[in-house]
Amino acid sequence: MAALRHRLTALFEPRSVLVVSTLPMPLFKEVPARLAGRITQARITATQVQVPDRLEGLTETQRLDLALVCIEPVRLPQALDAIRVHKPRVVLLLPSNLASRDPMEDMVYARSWARINNCLILGPRAFGIQRPHLGINLSHEPQMALAGRVALVSQSRSITSALMDWAEDVSLGFSAIVSVGDEAVIDVPEVLEYLAMDPRTDSIALYLEHTPASRRFTSALHAVAAVKPVVVLKVGGQRQQGEAHEAVFNALMRRVGAVRIRYFVQLFSALKVLVYTRRPKGRRIALFSNGNGAAQMALDVLGSDAAVTCPELSPSTQRALDNLLAPGDQVQNPVVTYVPLTPMRIDSVISTLLDDKDIDGVLVLLTPDPLADMPAVSRELAMLSASARKPIITCLIGDADMRPLRHLLDGVGTPAFRTPDTAANAFDLLARYHYNQHLSQQTLPPLPLGTLPEVEPARELVRQIQSERREASEQECRDLLRYFHVPVVDLRVTHDQGEPDPDVPPMGLRFETDDKLGPYAVFGGADHADWLSSSYPAVELPPLNRYLARQLVERSPLWRKSLSSQLTPLVLTQLLQVLERLSDLMSELPGVRRVVLDPIMAGENSLYIKSISISLSKQSMLVLPETAGYRHMAIHPYPRNMIERRQFKDGQRWTLRPIRPEDAEALQTFMRGLSDESRYMRFVSMLRELTPRMLSRYTRIDYDRELALIATVRSPNPDNRNHPRDEIIGFAHYLRNGDGRGAEYALVIGDAWQRRGLGVILMEALIQAAAEQGLTYIDGYVLASNSPMQALMKRLGFQNDADPEDPSMRRVWLDLGETRRSD
Structure with a gap:
């Protein structure tokens, strides 16, 4: 429980630095105080890289913390050989002004050198690192970022530079900026592990261009998202790996408690709202506006798929608002006034909305009004927001006059936005964050509910089918479901337990395996060949408990359209049991790649199937998953x-x-x-x-x-x-x-x-x-x-x-x- 030491401390907080560079480095323009007298520069000639025998600030027995290397790629082996004598803990490989003839060869060489010399390497071709509060700039970027509490982790040097430029414009500061380059040794998961324990970091912005290795990435992201808000901007996946992978990646973000955004412009808005200490405990918000147009724009953003809703206000709240507002004002949700605002009125209206037990937060949308004292109104709103027990998000529409008022609200810790769509999206993101955090805390119950699965016979059956290099027969598919006590009635075998209800639409359920993220479940209507768009919500990763299974079903369009009113409680329970037990099957049988039950039909007391399809992978069943750490899954089940x-x-x-x-x-x-x-x-x-x-x-x-x-x-x-x-x-x-x-x-x-x-x-x-x-x-x-x-x-x-x-x-x-x- 004490602070655990991490080997990346030598990168993020170096106490000694050796610079091997053919280019001028910003580090020398203003040497940080902690490195005064502790930076040594190598001498580079056309034929040699000369490193002094003694380094500044180090005794003979101390290891060098960090070596910064920026040299032509063809001379990389020469540079690394020269610094070997000082046993650096970390080597940072920045790109030089000459391109490499073979970047892959450089990466392989760097990785081998690091292993032989017990050293970490960031790069090759890394942006480097900045620690603004320490004044440390180990990058080519000439400008140091502002100091703040957000860490930026990126897989792209160019996007990192662009984000820094944008952040300066909106006065956003950083605790750390790091771009990992080619990830020869230090990769995104390891950086996240360090930032999880970094006291200077309160939240993390993560930019991804490809999905890192599944288990390490999932573990690191789960660890950091448990204690700090994480916003993930991932690009390129739909084009590179298909829509199914993107849907599974979205499911992974939900389960680890992070929030994924889709657009570059959302990144800083997301960070702005997630560092807000007051987060909604539910999904219900009230809108208040000094004009109908802004409220309608916000409602357009909060469509049927939004994470937040705008419910009807309680009768007592409406009566109170009727007494506070002018004749002709709207006291339904959204609440709209058409008369000039005063500080007293906005305090009374917002306080009344916050007191409504059916409201979890308030979105305030204000447009410029020459007849109102908008600075005074904003100051009153800032005072109210600072002490409110529920979140208040504001939108002050405009620039010249409204920008300083937004800064006033930002200064007291309540997020202020420029447009109704960004403000509405901010509340939606807060609600998604709260929902994802709840999902991330879900584990299997300590003991399986109901009859224990017959795991060993199931594993032996899979081994036998694999050894014979064939597909599972229909009877063997039924046997596997029986071993895990999946509560469905196979209509091809028996008609003795009632009949399906023709008025209930047929369902489909499948467990598939993503090459990077492992098994996942998809639920929806029958004949689901075209289900899995990148935004399809009814996708979940095993292991599933009852709560996760229910959330999976309720996120499906089919549930909202019909099943919520048509399934009997008994059959819904059976459906959730099917999901839980197939989740157990996929967890305990890594040799199973795919399970499809389609169609599934519902009766009054039973679920019925006409088709089972189970496909096997080549993954060995000789090594038990519990002793191998369930490596075939992105999320380790409760042991x-x-x-x-x-x-x-x-x-x-x-x-x-x-x-x-x-x-x-x-x-x-x-x-x-x-x-x-x-x-x-x-x-x-x-x-x-x-x-x-x-x-x-x-x-x-x-x-x-x-x-x-x-x-x-x-x-x-x-x-x-x-x-x-x-x-x-x-x-x-x-x-x-x-x-x-x-x-x-x-x-x-x-x-x-x-x-x-x-x-x-x-x-x-x-x-x-x-x-x-x-x-x-x-x-x-x-x-x-x-x-x-x-x-x-x-x-x-x-x-x-x-x-x-x-x-x-x-x-x-x-x-x-x-x-x-x-x-």
């Missing part, structure tokens, strides 16, 4: 196999299990209950409780890149009539290190539960999980004065080394390769 019921020597029962999002409150209670000594030994501070960001960070985790195990006992909950609840008594966690081979662990045991062997059990389970995921070592940093923790780790076979950078800490680590061999 139910790690749940264990145990008991202490005195007979008291307790449970060991992976943490879940709903454990946040229990984890905070656990933290508050620690003694000052335990808190200091674990966190090296007197931190009394987790911040909201830390709490989210340690309960909403990706079970592939990290793992948090908790020990719980059942105890009465005084806040719920003493009904039993899970009380956390121990917490163990690991997070993959940037090298992908190891992980850093953390362990804390409740004071009343120490010296009962709990720490050993938690660490042994953590070590076993790390080994099963293929990690080669696990390490942690322990206070040199924390003798009990060091003794515990010694008992588990850990080695204990001094931390060369901090004598008050010890690096305590275990070689998992040797551990597995000894077993």
Whole structure:
């Protein structure tokens, strides 16, 4: 739970820099204070790259943090060979003024050199990096960006430069700007991992031209979106990979809690609204305008597919507005006044709308009015917005007179926009963000509902079909559905359970596999060959729980058109069970590439099918997905196999299990209950409780890149009539290190539960999980004065080394390769 070290610190906050460049670098125009006396420049001649034996600010035993290399591509091997002696942690490869004859060859060479020399490389052909608050400009860009709280991560140098120019025009500042170039070593997922922990970054703008490798990208994006708003602008996918991939990518953004935008002009508007601290708790907004035209333009944007709605105001709200507004004004939603506004009137109207329990936010649209004191109205609106408990988004239409008023509102933290469409889109984006964040917290229930699937016979059947290199027969398709207890009646086999209702339109359901993002589900009408446009909403990624399955169905046009009123509750439940159990099938059988049930017909009590199609892939079923980390999926399922019921020597029962999002409150209670000594030994501070960001960070985790195990006992909950609840008594966690081979662990045991062997059990389970995921070592940093923790780790076979950078800490680590061999 303490801040974990990251190897990209040498890139984002270097303490020493070596410059190997044939071009003048902006870094030398104004040397940042933290690098004063710590920048060394290599001497480059026509035949040699000469690097001094001693570098500025470094002792003989210290490694160089960063080498900035900008040289003709044909001389890249010469430059890298020259800097090798100083063992740089990171090398930044900027483009020179000469193009490479073979960029792919440069990338392969850089990657090999980095592996041999235990070094990271950003590039080749990277934009570089800027850290405005530190004054660090490691790029060709002559102008330093303004300092701010937004990080910009990009796959394009040119778009990065354009975004910087645009941001300057709207006075948007950045915490970091980085473009990864050819991604020889450092890629987008690793940059996101660092920014998730960067205290200077509050939100992230991500520009993509291709989808990064599925699992690492998903894990990193899930981790950062759990604690910071992420806006993703992705281009080119529909042309390069087809509309189906784009629809699946949209589904992925929903599940990780990020927000995707489609147009360049939306990027800064999205960032502007997502850093707003007040976010709606629902989808219902009220519109208020000093004229009908602006309100109608906003309504045109908020069509039937919008994430927000404009519901009817409550009768009491309408009566109150009728008393506040002039005769002829409109008191329905949208609320429209035609008389000049006053500060008192706008305060009364907006306060009345905020008090309506059926309204989750207010959109205020104002046009210039020569008869009104618009600056005074805006100041009153700014004061009201700053203290409102629900979000207020404003649109002040115009430029010359209205621009300073928008700046006034922006200054108090309430987003102000120039046009009705951007303001309406901003509320729509807020609602989508809230919805996506809710989806991102969904995990499978701790135990499967209903009858457990017969996984082993199903896997054996798939292995047999694969070994015979043939398609599954109809009977084998039925067998696979039966093994996973999919509740459908096959009309080709029986007519004994009623008949379909001809008035209910037939449905279709298929699970497909995207080459990059793995399995996905699509639901809609029958004969779905042309369903999957890039904007089709009824797409979801496994694993599915009941909530996710229902959301998938309800996002389909077929649900809104007819199914919502035609399916009986019993049949709807069966439909959701079909989705859940086929999701389990795709999760547990990586050899299955495609499952199609089409058509599906509904009766009063059953679902019926006439056709099943199951296609297999070449993916081996010999390696179990639970031991391989479910690599065939973008999202790692909740690891139910790690749940264990145990008991202490005195007979008291307790449970060991992976943490879940709903454990946040229990984890905070656990933290508050620690003694000052335990808190200091674990966190090296007197931190009394987790911040909201830390709490989210340690309960909403990706079970592939990290793992948090908790020990719980059942105890009465005084806040719920003493009904039993899970009380956390121990917490163990690991997070993959940037090298992908190891992980850093953390362990804390409740004071009343120490010296009962709990720490050993938690660490042994953590070590076993790390080994099963293929990690080669696990390490942690322990206070040199924390003798009990060091003794515990010694008992588990850990080695204990001094931390060369901090004598008050010890690096305590275990070689998992040797551990597995000894077993």
